[in-house]
Structure formats: C-alpha cells, structure tokens
Amino acid sequence: MTLTLDLHDVKKTYRGKIPALRGVSMQVHPGEVFGLLGPNGAGKSTLVKIMMTVVKPDVVHGTMLGKPIGDKNTLRRVGYLPEHHRFPEYMTGEQVLDYFGALADVPRDVRWKRIPELLELVSMREWATTKVTQYSKGMRQRVGIAQALISDPDLVLLDEPTDGVDPEGRRDIRNVLAELKQRGKSVMVNSHILSELEMVCDRVAIMVQGQVAKQGTIQQLTEGRNQYDIELAQVPQGAIESAHAAAAERGLVPTLSGMTLSFPTSDPVLVQPVIDSLRQSGAVIKTVRQHRPTLEDLFMEAIVDEQGRKRGPGAKRAGVVGEAKPMRHEGGAR
Ligand code: ADP
Numbered sequence: 125m126t127l128t129l130d131l132h133d134v135k136k137t138y139r140g141k142i143p144a145l146r147g148v149s150m151q152v153h154p155g156e157v158f159g160l161l162g163p164n165g166a167g168k169s170t171l172v173k174i175m176m177t178v179v180k181p182d183v184v185h186g187t188m189l190g191k192p193i194g195d196k197n198t199l200r201r202v203g204y205l206p207e208h209h210r211f212p213e214y215m216t217g218e219q220v221l222d223y224f225g226a227l228a229d230v231p232r233d234v235r236w237k238r239i240p241e242l243l244e245l246v247s248m249r250e251w252a253t254t255k256v257t258q259y260s261k262g263m264r265q266r267v268g269i270a271q272a273l274i275s276d277p278d279l280v281l282l283d284e285p286t287d288g289v290d291p292e293g294r295r296d297i298r299n300v301l302a303e304l305k306q307r308g309k310s311v312m313v314n315s316h317i318l319s320e321l322e323m324v325c326d327r328v329a330i331m332v333q334g335q336v337a338k339q340g341t342i343q344q345l346t347e348g349r350n351q352y353d354i355e356l357a358q359v360p361q362g363a364i365e366s367a368h369a370a371a372a373e374r375g376l377v378p379t380l381s382g383m384t385l386s387f388p389t390s391d392p393v394l395v396q397p398v399i400d401s402l403r404q405s406g407a408v409i410k411t412v413r414q415h416r417p418t419l420e421d422l423f424m425e426a427i428v429d430e431q432g433r434k435r436g437p438g439a440k441r442a443g444v445v446g447e448a449k450p451m452r453h454e455g456g457a458r
Contacts, residue, residue: 128152128279128310129175131186131193136170136179144170145181146334152279152327157301157311159321161423162331168314169207171331172281176204189278200228203272205265207283207314211256217243217267218252225274235274242270246300262293269300280304282313298324318419328419330426337426346417350390354402355411356383363405370401383410390414 129152136145144167152158160168173179177194184193191198211220218239225235243249246266256264265285272280282301286294294317301324304311315321321328322342329339338345356363367385371378374394378385387395395412402409417425 125154126190127187128154128156129158129186129188129312131171131184133183133185134171134174134181135183136167136174136181143334145174148331148334148336149186150329150336150339152310152312154310155305155308156326157305157313157324159325159328160312160314160331161316161318161321161328161419163316163427165333166331167334168331169283172204172283172312172314175281176202200275201278203275203277203280205268205272205280205282205285207287209268211264211267213257214255216253216255217248217259217263217270220256220267221270221274224271228275230275238274238276242273243267245273245303246270247296260290260293262289262296265289265293265297266300269297273304277309279310279312282311284314284316286315286317318423322419330419330423332426332430335430337430338422342419345422349388349417351415352387352389352392352395353411353413353415354385354387354395354399354409355413356385356402356407357410358406358408359383360406363402363407366401366405367398367407370397373397386415 129150131148131150134145134148137143148167148171150160150171160171162168170179174181174184175188175193177196177199181193186193188195189198189201212223215223221239221242222235225238226232230238240249240252243252246269248263248266248270251259251263256267259267265287269280269282269285272282286297289297301311301313305324305326313321313325325342327339327341328345330337364380364385368378371387374397376387376389376394376398378387378398380386385398387398389395392414399409399412
C-alpha cells in the first residue's frame with residue numbers, strides 16, 4: 125500500500141541561520157487522521173509549507189500521495205487550511221468556497237453541487253449567505269475546512285484548525301475530522317492543543333526543535349507504560365520507606381512526586397502489598413488509580429529529553445527554534 129506521506133531527512137534553515145527542520149522523517153498512512161504536535165516554533169508549519177511547495181526546503185526526500193514532494197500536479201489532490209488564514213471580508217461563506225474552488229480549477233457545476241454539501245458538513249449551511257465578517261473564529265475555521273475540501277482532495281492538511289476557537293467550536297471541528305476519516309480521507313492536523321489530537325488522531329508525531337522526538341499510535345507510544353498512582357493524604361515517618369521495601373520485594377521501583385507514589389505496573393496484584401504496608405504505617409490513602417501516560421506526559425518527556433540531551437556533557441547550545449513551553453491540555457479524554 126502506498127503511503128500517503130513518506131518523508132525522510134527534511135531539512136530547512138531560514139536565511140542560513142534559523143534551523144527550523146533538522147532532519148525530519150514522517151509517515152502517514154492512507155485514511156488516517158495524523159496529528160502533528162509540538163510547541164510553537166517546533167517546525168510544524170514549515171513542514172506543511174514544504175509539502176505545499178510554499179517554502180523551499182534545503183533537503184527533502186520522499187513522496188506525498190506517491191509522487192515526489194514538490195510535484196505541482198499532486199497538489200490538486202491535496203486540500204490545505206493555512207494557519208492564520210484570512211478570507212476577503214466582503215465575501216459570504218458560499219462565495220469563499222466558490223472562489224477557492226475556482227482557484228483550484230473545480231468546474232462551476234461541480235462547485236455549485238459541492239458547496240451546499242460542504243457547508244452542511246461543517247454545519248454552516250444557514251450562514252451560507254452571511255458575510256464572513258459576521259462569523260465567529262470557530263465559524264471561519266469551519267468554512268476554512270470546507271474550503272480545503274472543495275476539490276475533493278485525498279489528503280487534507282489543516283494547520284492549527286482549532287487555534288483561537290472556543291470549546292464548543294473545537295468540538296464541532298473534531299466532529300468534522302471524524303467525518304472526514306469516515307469518508308476515507310487522509311488528514312494531517314497540526315495542533316498545539318494536546319487534547320484535540322488525543323481524541324481524534326490515529327497516529328501522532330511529536331516535534332521538538334525541528335526534529336521528530338516520537339511517532340506512532342498513542343497506544344504504541346504508551347505501551348508498557350501503565351502505572352498505578354497512590355495519592356496520600358497523610359504520610360507518617362517511615363511510611364514511604366516501608367512502601368519502597370514492599371514494592372522492591374515485587375521488583376517495583378516507585379517514584380514519589382509530591383504526595384503521590386507511582387508504580388510502574390498495570391498489575392493490581394503487585395500493588396496490594398504496598399497498600400497494606402502504607403496502611404500499616406498509618407498513611408492515609410486518598411486515591412488509587414491506574415494511569416496511562418497522556419499525550420501531555422509524552423510531550424513533556426520529549427521536551428525534557430531534548431533539553432537533557434542539549435545540556436549533556438560537553439553539549440553546545442543548539443540552535444534554539446522557539447521555546448519549549450508546556451502545551452495546553454484542555455480537558456478531554458485521557
Ligand atoms: P510551528 O509551526 O511549529 O510553530 P514554524 O514552522 O512556524 O513552527 O517555525 C519554526 C521556526 O522557524 C521558528 O523558529 C520560526 O521563528 C522560524 N520561521 C518560520 N518561518 C520563518 C520565516 N519565514 N523566516 C524566518 N524564520 C522563520
């Protein structure tokens with residue numbers, strides 16, 4: 125099966141001194157929703173712009189929809205929602221779709237058939253003849269997604285579709301992504317809002333400072349990483365030491381963070397003696413829960429790894445591509 129996107133060793137340095145991409149490899153499979161995540165400045169938009177031939181890479185190997193990156197004809201099969209897009213203010217939603225459809229060479233009769241369908245898909249049908257200036261940010265983004273679909277593309281690239289959109293609008297956009305997947309489209313979505321990706325993506329890549337730190341299904345990235353967290357309300361002297369000893373007898377090495385002891389196991393049987401030991405030492409247990417790392421945990425690990433690597437013995441300060449800030453995790457599925 126031909127990969128939708130198969131990139132190897134993509135490099136880009138802006139103006140000879142700002143290293144935006146430092147050898148990126150990435151694979152997207154047909155029909156999947158792929159999430160590209162990373163803090164601002166990680167290089168996500170640069171990568172998408174290289175795929176769209178808007179930015180010229182220093183090095184690129186690989187294919188998009190089976191054709192070499194840079195092949196203009198392939199772009200006919202790709203829909204694109206750029207970040208921070210602006211529609212001409214005098215247009216209505218319907219006119220936006222007609223205009224971008226015409227630019228994409230979609231015949232007029234096909235456009236006129238498709239426009240109401242797409243507006244329906246993004247729940248904007250009743251706003252079709254309202255000027256875009258009257259739209260909320262979420263409505264503009266939804267029309268932006270419809271615009272990206274006007275040529276019935278096989279691959280849809282959405283750059284920060286939920287940026288600045290309120291929670292209700294984000295839920296609507298998530299539903300649209302799920303619908304696109306149903307329709308067999310491959311979707312690549314850039315977002316710095318982790319919960320967005322966690323809920324809709326089949327696979328994700330975590331980019332940090334111009335490199336892919338991790339890539340795979342959330343299942344793969346978190347495999348073997350289940351843990352039990354025991355949150356304590358009161359810890360008498362010696363309780364932690366005896367919990368450590370009880371855990372060690374079962375081959376577990378717990379970590380303590382604040383008042384929470386974490387055990388790297390998904391086996392409830394192994395945790396029971398630790399609970400017994402804690403209670404015998406008079407500790408008050410507040411909660412016990414099984415915990416799978418979230419995307420946020422994976423992301424923070426990737427950042428810490430990157431910073432640790434840079435600070436390693438003799439490491440020079442690498443070209444800094446934006447700040448590695450924690451990302452927003454706004455509720456949602458864990
Ligand atoms: P992201 O989409 O992950 O926020 P970008 O691809 O926008 O990251 O940016 C990656 C890096 O490249 C950043 O340091 C950014 O400042 C820089 N950069 C992006 N576009 C340009 C440009 N046109 N000229 C110079 N530097 C740029």
